[in-house]
Amino acid sequence: MADVNRGDRPLSPHLSIYRPQLTSITSIFTRLTGNALILGALLIVWWFVALAAGPDAYARANGFMTSWFGDLIMFGSVACLWYHTLAGVRHLIWDSGRMLDVQSSERAGQLIILVSVLLTIFTVVVL
Numbered sequence: 001m002a003d004v005n006r007g008d009r010p011l012s013p014h015l016s017i018y019r020p021q022l023t024s025i026t027s028i029f030t031r032l033t034g035n036a037l038i039l040g041a042l043l044i045v046w047w048f049v050a051l052a053a054g055p056d057a058y059a060r061a062n063g064f065m066t067s068w069f070g071d072l073i074m075f076g077s078v079a080c081l082w083y084h085t086l087a088g089v090r091h092l093i094w095d096s097g098r099m100l101d102v103q104s105s106e107r108a109g110q111l112i113i114l115v116s117v118l119l120t121i122f123t124v125v126v127l
Contacts, residue, residue, distance in 0.1 A: 026109040030087040033080040040077030043070075078123050083116040 043065070050061035064070050090108050093099050099108055 021106070022109040023105050026087060026112065030084060033084040033087075036080045037077065037084060040073060040080065043073060043077075075120075075124060079116065079120040082119045082123070083112065086112040086116050086119075 047061045047065050050057040065074070090099075090112055093108070094105075099105060
C-alpha cells in the first residue's frame, strides 16, 4: 500500500500560500452570477403568475418588485446577466483556441468586468 503521509507538505495549495488569479476569480464569479440569474428569473416568474392570479396577488407581487429591495434585486440581475453573457462569450473564444495565454486571459477578464459594469449602467439609465 502506498504511503499517503509524505511528510509535512500540503497535498494541495492552501489559502495561505495560494494567490488567486483574475481568471480564477472571474470563473468563480461566472458560476455565482449564473445561480443569481436563476433567483432573479424566479422572481419574474412569480410576478407573471401573480398577474394571472388576480389583482390582489399582483398588487402584492408588484409592491415587492417595485420596492427598494426589488429594485436592488433587479439591478443585480441586470448586472449578472451582462457579466454572465460576456463571460460566456469569453469561453466561446477560449473554446476556439484563441486568447489562451496568460496576458490575453487576464486582459479579457478585466475587459468583461469593465464592459459589464458599463452595460449595466447603460441599461439601467437609458433603458
